[in-house]
Amino acid sequence: MLCFAALAFLHRPTTANPLQAPTAAAGMAKGRETGLPIPRFVSLKANGGRMRIGPSLEYAAKWVYTKRGVPFEITAEYDNWREVRDCDGVSGWMHRALLSSQRTAVVGPWLKAPVALHATPGDSSQITARLSARVGLQINSCDGDWCAVAVTGHAARGFLHQSSIWGVYLHEIIK
Numbered sequence: 001m002l003c004f005a006a007l008a009f010l011h012r013p014t015t016a017n018p019l020q021a022p023t024a025a026a027g028m029a030k031g032r033e034t035g036l037p038i039p040r041f042v043s044l045k046a047n048g049g050r051m052r053i054g055p056s057l058e059y060a061a062k063w064v065y066t067k068r069g070v071p072f073e074i075t076a077e078y079d080n081w082r083e084v085r086d087c088d089g090v091s092g093w094m095h096r097a098l099l100s101s102q103r104t105a106v107v108g109p110w111l112k113a114p115v116a117l118h119a120t121p122g123d124s125s126q127i128t129a130r131l132s133a134r135v136g137l138q139i140n141s142c143d144g145d146w147c148a149v150a151v152t153g154h155a156a157r158g159f160l161h162q163s164s165i166w167g168v169y170l171h172e173i174i175k
Contacts, residue, residue: 031077044070045100051092055081062092069104071167087166103139105167107131117158121146142174
C-alpha cells in the first residue's frame with residue numbers, strides 16, 4: 001500500500017508552469033522508434049482512447065479520453081506505444097494509432113484569469129475574445145511569441161501569447 005501511495009505521489013498533476021522548448025543544446029532526444037524529437041506534442045486522433053499504465057493492451061486502462069483533439073506530450077516511445085502526458089500532468093501509454101501529429105492545445109490550466117485573444121499579434125491589437133483556462137485550441141502557426149489559433153468548436157480565431165498555451169513550447173516556431 002505504501003508503495004502504491006508513493007507511485008501516486010510521483011504522478012500527481014503539475015500545471016504550475018508553461019513548458020520550455022526542448023533545445024539542441026539541452027541534448028534533445030530522438031524517439032527510439034520514430035527518430036522524431038522527444039518530447040513533442042500530438043493530439044488524440046480518435047473520438048476516444050484509453051491511456052494505459054503500461055505499453056500493451058494487457059495493461060489496465062488508467063484514464064479514458066472521450067474527445068478528439070485532446071493535446072498530449074509524448075515523452076517516450078516503445079514499439080507501437082507512446083508514453084504521453086496530458087495538461088494535468090497525468091501520464092501513461094497510448095497506442096500510436098490513437099494519436100495524430102495535428103497540433104492542438106488548451107489555454108494554460110495554470111492561468112487564474114481569462115487571456116485575451118487578439119485580432120493580430122501584439123498586445124496593442126484589438127481583443128476579440130477572452131478565453132478561460134482549458135479552452136481547446138487548434139494551432140495554425142506560431143512565430144516564437146504568438147500563435148495563430150482557432151477556438152475548438154467555435155468561430156473565434158486570433159492570436160495568443162505562446163506563454164499562455166499548453167500544447168506548444170515557449171519560443172517554438174510552427175509553420
